Amino acid sequence: DTAVSQTPKYLVTQMGNDKSIKCEQNLGHDTMYWYKQDSKKFLKIMFSYNNKELIINETVPNRFSPKSPDKAHLNLHINSLELGDSAVYFCASSQGKTGFHNSPLHFGNGTRLTVT
Amino acid sequence: AQSVTQLGSHVSVSEGALVLLRCNYSSSVPPYLFWYVQYPNQGLQLLLKYTSAATLVKGINGFEAEFKKSETSFHLTKPSAHMSDAAEYFCAVSYNTDKLIFGTGTRLQVFP
Numbered sequence: 001d002t003a004v005s006q007t008p009k010y011l012v013t014q015m016g017n018d019k020s021i022k023c024e025q026n027l028g029h030d031t032m033y034w035y036k037q038d039s040k041k042f043l044k045i046m047f048s049y050n051n052k053e054l055i056i057n058e059t060v061p062n063r064f065s066p067k068s069p070d071k072a073h074l075n076l077h078i079n080s081l082e083l084g085d086s087a088v089y090f091c092a093s094s095q096g097k098t099g100f101h102n103s104p105l106h107f108g109n110g111t112r113l114t115v116t
Numbered sequence: 117a118q119s120v121t122q123l124g125s126h127v128s129v130s131e132g133a134l135v136l137l138r139c140n141y142s143s144s145v146p147p148y149l150f151w152y153v154q155y156p157n158q159g160l161q162l163l164l165k166y167t168s169a170a171t172l173v174k175g176i177n178g179f180e181a182e183f184k185k186s187e188t189s190f191h192l193t194k195p196s197a198h199m200s201d202a203a204e205y206f207c208a209v210s211y212n213t214d215k216l217i218f219g220t221g222t223r224l225q226v227f228p
Contacts, residue, residue, distance in 0.1 A: 004159070041221045041223075043206065043221075044218075104150065104165060109158050110157070110158070
């Protein structure tokens with residue numbers, strides 16, 4: 001069973017469209033994240049939710065809106081897509097709010113978003 | 117600002133040779149340090165972590181890293197490279213906050 005699963009794996013769309021990426025974890029973790037990996041492989045955190053509560057919002061444009069219906073799911077909705085949004089988006093989860101030292105991040109396999 | 121620096125965006129070694137991937141952190145307080153590996157078209161997986169216990173940390177796949185406070189370093193090593201080690205390696209740091217800060221990554225190539 002996949003621990004952190006994201007869909008879709010690939011997403012190709014045109015500028016101006018609205019799209020969503022879904023993420024689910026079956027690890028029982030309390031905290032979920034969205035990371036963006038650019039073309040140079042640089043990974044930057046976007047959002048973090050702990051038990052459905054937003055705890056990190058890293059100066060991401062408000063076109064990006066995360067939604068956590070329950071602690072096992074964290075979806076990412078993107079409005080009015082721009083060329084610069086093209087990247088690989090990774091969902092991750094961990095146990096606890098500050099659990100990095102006790103529990104590592106578990107990553108999904110990524111969603112490659114291409115905006116044309 | 118607290119950060120982590122990986123020297124060398126690409127490292128190439130021959131199969132069987134020593135692997136050394138460099139990571140330095142900038143902080144005045146003891147951090148938690150991690151190495152993650154990313155294989156093509158996959159998410160990151162934890163290789164090992166330093167959490168203020170032993171300074172020499174052993175991870176999966178024969179990798180290990182040594183925390184050196186005097187050098188603010190946490191370099192990743194493996195005595196003998198295998199073809200399957202070819203991947204992107206990320207050093208990351210946390211200061212018991214909600215954030216994990218990643219380095220820019222080092223691509224390891226292994227030649228036969």
